[in-house]
Amino acid sequence: AYKRMVDMRLRDIQGLKYSDTTKDESVSKQDMLDDVLKEGYVYENFSYENIEFLLNISKDSALIERGYQRYMSGAKNNSFRKNIEPAYKNYKAVAKSAPAPNFIYQDINRKTISLKQLKGKYVYIDVWATWCGPCKMEIPHLTELEKDYAGRNIYFVSLSVDQQKDKSAWQKYVRSNRLKGIQVMADKDFKSDFIQKFNISYIPRFILIDPAGKIVDPNALRPSDKGLRKQLDGLLHVSS
Incomplete structure (x- = not known):
């Protein structure tokens, strides 16, 4: 007080x-x-x-x-x-152009996913949690991005930092809201190695990685920011 x-x-x-x-x-x-x-x-x-x-x-x-x-x-x-x-x-x-640290997490269907597996395409990571209001406000914008960039050279990854005790709540939220993209959950919420290496203590947080696994932006623009589409179009050589 x-x-x-x-x-x-x-x-x-x-x-x-x-x-x-x-x-x-x-x-x-x-x-x-x-x-x-x-x-x-x-x-x-x-x-x-x-x-x-x-x-x-x-x-x-x-x-x-x-x-x-x-x-x-x-x-x-x-x-x-x-x-x-x-x-x-x-x-x-984890500054720009540095190699991105790897993660190995389970997705919504309990399949193991690693960041290294996603090499060859750009990767846009949304670090969020089901209890985070501002995170959930970005979801409709992220959904539109995923739809508009479907088939392009980019993966969209939603990385939850919900606690393990809330795993079922995370699964229910993802399924009931029919969230797309790659849905994974960090193993130790904010204490997870990947999260700590990016100094993440505030969410939502967005990270953009290039096809070689190098960091384009460790603190990328939000899906609701129109500047993100301009950046992605430039990287993907897509005419806006």
């Missing part, structure tokens, strides 16, 4: 005094934290969450590099530093 109160107050301050539209929100937030809190556990905690969010969400590699270096130069809490260092290494390991 205390942390939430502090967070709300900091958001108010950020909105009033640190709303420079020329700056990324994470930068203005860190400016505010440096000015208002300066140091101490609460400062370290909010700074840690800020850089963690940046590593997960931002598409701007230069911004991430600057944010990480800024955080590490000021962070004193070893626990937070130890958590961010591997997250940053994972971010670098």
Whole structure:
């Protein structure tokens, strides 16, 4: 409750005094934290969450590099530093053009599917869960994509991070909604190796991989974003 109160107050301050539209929100937030809190556990905690969010969400590699270096130069809490260092290494390991880590999961029909099996085509991965409202809002758009790009050189994979105890609920949701594409479930939800290598802690998350198994975009556009079709058309040489 205390942390939430502090967070709300900091958001108010950020909105009033640190709303420079020329700056990324994470930068203005860190400016505010440096000015208002300066140091101490609460400062370290909010700074840690800020850089963690940046590593997960931002598409701007230069911004991430600057944010990480800024955080590490000021962070004193070893626990937070130890958590961010591997997250940053994972971010670098799954940057654009890097080989995508493999996964081996069961699909909705209990057939084993690996990412390596899908080489030869582009792979668009939707990381989602049945409990995630924003994820489910993307499903109709994804369904349209799957229909419009049927027969093209691309696989659509929906990767659930539902917990194993909810496997039957996932199966029921997929079947009752007649979801298409390749439907697989991660073996250990957010703790799954593939999920952790991509630093995924927020969903929905989308990943685009090329036919050689290299990462095109570790944080790809959503199905609801019209820019995705333009990108896919360019990659697949399909006239829009």
